[in-house]
Amino acid sequence: MARSENQTDNRSGDKSEAEDAAGKCPFSREAEEFDAFSDRYQSDPAEALRWSRDQKPVFFSPKLGYWVVSRYDDIKAVFRDNSIFSPRIALEKITPATPEAVEVLKTYGYAMNRTLVNEDEPAHMERRRVLMDHFFPENLEAKQEMVRRLTREKVDAFIDSGRVDLVEAMLYEVPLNVALHFLGVPEDDINVLRNFSVAHSVNTWGRPSDEKQLAVAHDVGQFWVYAGKIIERMKNEPEGTGWMHETIRKNAEMPDIVPDSYVHSMMMAIIVAAHETTSLASANMFKTLLSHRQAWEDICQDASLIPNAVEECLRYSGSIVAWRRQTTAKTRLGGVDLPEGAKLLIVQASGNQDERHFEDGDTFDIYRDNAVDHLTFGYGSHQCMGKNIGRMEMRVFLEEVSRRIPHLQLADQEFRYLPTTSFRGPDHVWVEWDPEKNPERQKPEIAGSEVHYPVGAPSRRDIARKVRVADVRWEAEGVLGLTLQDTRGRPLPDWSAGAHVELCVADYERKYSLCSRPGAEGYDLAILRDDGGRGGSKHIHETVRKGMEVKLRGPSNLFRLDETANSYLLIAGGIGITPIIAMADRLKALGKDYTIHYCGRSRGSMAHLVRLEQDHAGRLTVHAADENRRADLAGLVSALKQQGQIYVCGPERMISALEDLTVDLPEGILHFEHFSARDTGLDPEKEAGFDVELQDSGLSIKVAAYETLLDALHAKGIDVASDCREGLCGSCEVMVLEGDIDHRDKVMTRSERAGNRRMIACCSRSRNGGRIKLAL
Template sequence: MTTPQPATCPATQHAGRPAGTCPIHQQAAQFDPFQDAYMENPSEFVRWAREQKPVFYSPKLDYWVVTRYQAIKDIFRDPITFSPSNVLEPVGEPSPEAAAILKEYGYAMNRTLVNEDEPAHMARRRALMEPFTPEHLRKHEPTVRRLVTTAIDGFIDDGRVDLMQKLLWDVPFSVALEFLGIEDDSDRETMHRFSIAHTINAFGRPTPEERANVAHTVGQFWQFSGEVLEKMKRTPDGPGWMRYSIRQQKDFPEVVTDSYLHSMMMAIIVAAHESTSFASANAIKLLLEHPESWADICKNPLLISPAVEECLRHNGSIGSWRRRATRDVEIEGVAIPSGARLLLVVSSANHDPRQFGDPDFFDIRRDNTVEHLTFGFGAHQCLGKNIGRMEMQIIIGELSRRLPHMRLADQTYQYVHNLAFRGPRGLVVEWDPAQNPERHDADVLHATQEVRLGAPLAKHVVRDLKIASAQQVADNILLLRLVSPTGTSLPQWTPGAHLDIECGNTGLSRQYSLCSDLNDHKAWEVAVLNDPESRGGSSWIHQHARSGAELRVRGPRNHFRLNETPAGRLLFVAGGIGITPIMAMAQRARALNLDYEIHFSCRSRCTLPFAHALQQTHGARLHLHISDEGKRNDFDHLLAGLKDDTEVYACGPNRMLEALEAAVARRGLPDTCLHIEHFVNSVTILDPDKEHAFDVELKNSGLTLTVANDQTLLDVLRANNIDVQSDCEEGLCGACEVAALDGDIDHRDSVLTTSERRENTRLMTCCSRAKGQKLVLDL
């Protein structure tokens, strides 16, 4: 139910809006993000909007609030229509007194990387981004480790500490100063005061009593930044990003201006540490609130990188970003007038079930967590994201190694109320010093974990599961029932999903489709054929998989998805062990009351798994084709008379899939109807002697990169700070898929169907290349 439309509603000023369609919802009229309830959990605070009113006008803010993932990502994609110019703009009009105070200090904050419009923004970003690439950031890793170690040494035997006071503010602040090249950090308390004042001024809503003090402090911060900059100009060959920027000014004087350098100096002192401090605090709080996840990373440090990404998604340090509409535009069906200010609640987007399955579930092994929008997206994505990741990984790694028994103390969390940075001002933890591992094992002090500068490697996102049972269900076919060792529920999965199972210390990992009951959240089941022609994975599993044993698995991941709203009927075709993904698809089709049939081929009855259970569940919809009994599946006959809107899902031996593809072509059916699953890629991936270099334009990032003949596209993207996940890097798993906008793709994967390849809208960056000289990607 909506409130009566106020006379000042901006919607009434938009030409063409029908009467009675004011977007001011009752809850929208009361929306106020400057309170603890919002700072503690922005996603929950706007759940009502995400579910019912994804775009609404807030009269208290005079902002249009956007809450869903795809809408926010599309806004980030278009910096022309949606200008970032108001990112650092005070929320309300400054008082005349505050404006006069700032003028006394010569305050002239201008554009920076976060609020610069195009085309100036990309020119500056390209000129100044090199120190942010993974290659250059690596040199800061020893400093981060030293700072973290020293800080923990200072309280390791105390048994109780406020991590914000003793670790999480100091370390990111020191790293920020080193990165910038600021040598004098003696007056840290003053700089801390400067940072808080800048945050309140740019993103907060100071009370009338606070405004004068905030203005004085911001003015002092402006003068301090100018003094530091002038000092650096006298030693331009020294270290740090600001001196690098000063040197670049000589080559690009119209791009890197004095005004820009001064404004950037002030803004980045805050941005370079405030977001990391709060992100680290939020992450540690979240992990300690989920003891199983904390225990997992203590046991396996390779999980720290994916855990950091899930923490950034689930409880990141950036609650929202801001934009201004430069023309009349429509968002989620709501007409937005030119000049309107937008609040993009990325914390809400990161909990959108349309993008993240079971989004409120904290899962450090989530397969698409890197798609979160905490860092923004596209041309204005945070340049410092990887140094922040480095700091968070090292902080969490050292704490989990040296204080695995740490726990949250009883406390009340307080926040700085603002629209950007969010995290507690204090984070008190406790532990028993007598249980410190280093008191009993000196090697603890010398261990280090690998740091990922970029998206987590999917191969590190492992889960230790116990084999509850290992049952022979047909000749050479073993059904494994996998459960959590602690008996907890496992994440939900969708029909067609598979697991990657690590085969002990062999270095092998193999993909197996999930075939368990979709409603069973306590266990996952996979069936493994001991194939004498395999590469060794299946034989290892048959030799070592026993009830009670543990397996390391990755996933679930799905690139063989079922269309749950088909226009016509569904035809499921399986050969041998290929029945496994089809079982789950058929279960889902039955639950949705869809029209479907299953055609299951096998050599003989003894090699036919799950036939009895399938017969009981699907009855006459199941058709068995057993070669030894003279019943082979005739694909031409099977496809005869099918309507064009039929969708065919098939999994089985390559020769069966090739025969089915040929039959589809002979019958003149659209190849878009056929969806197949492969677990072997026979395409040559990379031979430098036979390759050519090509360019790749990243449409959203404003970059054009060159992929040499001896490089993969994935390697080049990673080297240039572009987040793309990967796993097998053989063109099999689909983890590194990205969207393509233009160019002829040389597809070398076994994930995409023939029709999907022809569409030229997706490619696997680990193996596929350009047929011509250029590709344009949606990155």
């Protein structure tokens, strides 16, 4: 697997272009002209920042007065480090209040204080820790029945109308009622709360005119008073249920951790946060799916796709566009030096479409198997506590409507959005359909059926597209070549060099690198039969035939090619040629300097050899053992050109030898991927359980001998990405703060293991059952 350097370097430096930018010297014309309230940004923030992701991922915006962060890894790094990147300005008015508006707020006694969203450590985690229980997946399961009932009541009311605004008819009121029920707040006038929510959003993240500020100030002031009255009512209900009742009880039990000012401020903030984001996200979801008709039809035919479709909607068009942080010291982010006190607008909507993390990132794909990596919920200790409530509601909305009105279509309309930097969703989503075609008119039982989805992130087992085996051939002795195409003739997603897919045949699920020629239709795979393996390749060789339908996950890329190097040494051992040939094709297209060294038992056993000799003549050296032509790895490494990089895929002994030979070279020179896993499985009889402290979440969990760390984390609602679960891909890597780790993966370098700062959660464990501490 390819390794990349951390995007954040928290070392201060001398006077830099960052400080020049803070003095109103923009880096470029695009940076100088960037306006977060422009039509371009408001209509499509990810597309508006494409230039930034490609050219200047961290830049200063003079119009906004903020540093804008647009790439996935940089945004995640900011969320991860709350000590350097403080959340203190998350709820600060992005448009300063006029003196007149300030005076209006004073008349209402407005005194908004810190909440879980914008407070620093250690106060934040102390509070979050004592108020987290209601949000655990096991405690949310009981809420599904209520969400289903409220949703069904709304659908029943409009199912025969043929035309409706989904926002007005369901997507605003149901999330609000769910939020109020969860909080334990009395269900008051919906329209009053809607006005208050809009006012709060405009006041915090909008750009109201001076005249509008006065009206907004009155609404915000009234909201403050309203929240205070609710608190007083709830204090008289000591046995009340709901999260705010629990917060009030904690206020009485531990006023130093949950003070009075916090209760009032949190009441006002949570009423908005608990429903506004879900309402907007749901509106985005229906607009997106109904605009991508094939995806809509797929979920109508297969409801198991809905959980991942929700995640892809959150990634592609989430309701939280951007969040804010402020540096507490000089630091470095994305190769740019930032001064102390710099204000950051971290644009999750842009990071969510960053092709450096998401293959073909600006394409909507409900089969994307890493959609759950999206940053819409944030990341780290400030990740949205209510994420699983939102997921639950969106899944129920989508399942109920797609089952009962599969012929639903968007009506002709112009979508309008409330202009803010951070929240995004259409004011209305008008849809129409022919009630005579409602399936329940012929089969009434359809109206009462349902699909139950477990609370939490979706299961990867449900994320697979159907493909047809378009061609079967022999690539070499014992190597089967397959060409796969979509069963309905649709184009398969684009992919980048080093990417892989997971082929699902019967009960076998195996990962194979993509090795198609550039521009080829479908996906090409080359599969070596391994009779000493776990049976997957043998089964594929014996059963897969042309015309057969199978399933596929991906593509994903965890062995990504850095295209900025001066030269490249590509080394393949046996079937390890599959990602290497794709890299060679890409480097040739870029006009880069590269050489390929291909090692194998014999020429007859070496897949793609003819193609390599045709397409990469003059760059290729073949090392066939039966010709006594073995690769001189030491000589190849010593001849590596300055600022060159090495990419290798092959057997473990080859990679181990190259690690030895490059031990004195700078970090990041050697990139590798194993093509098989050995001894990474779990044997409960030989394992010991261990305790884990999660610093960012304020939780302590136990990992039993029969479960992996990854499974234990998921059980507590901690979203950790995962893919192979074999220690091969590295997607479930977590940061280690304390503890001795028994590293069992095939991903990390020797120096990384020795540093003991990271571990792969699907297979690695605490050594000898000792306690470990993680940055989660």
